[in-house]
Amino acid sequence: MKRAWKSGIKASADYYDRMSQYNKDTRNMSKEERNRYYRDRNKEDGWFDK
Numbered sequence: 001m002k003r004a005w006k007s008g009i010k011a012s013a014d015y016y017d018r019m020s021q022y023n024k025d026t027r028n029m030s031k032e033e034r035n036r037y038y039r040d041r042n043k044e045d046g047w048f049d050k
Contacts, residue, residue, distance in 0.1 A: 022041070026034045 005009065026037055029037065
């Protein structure tokens with residue numbers, strides 16, 4: 001149970017770190033540029049198989 005809890009906390013921290021970086025990277029982008037950035041970045045990270 002303790003390992004599962006630690007894993008969940010780490011996953012949450014990783015998620016929020018990633019979102020923070022995305023926000024910094026995309027601050028001055030248009031909506032279309034942001035959408036393209038997220039789509040391309042997620043493909044690189046292997047979040048989906050398209």
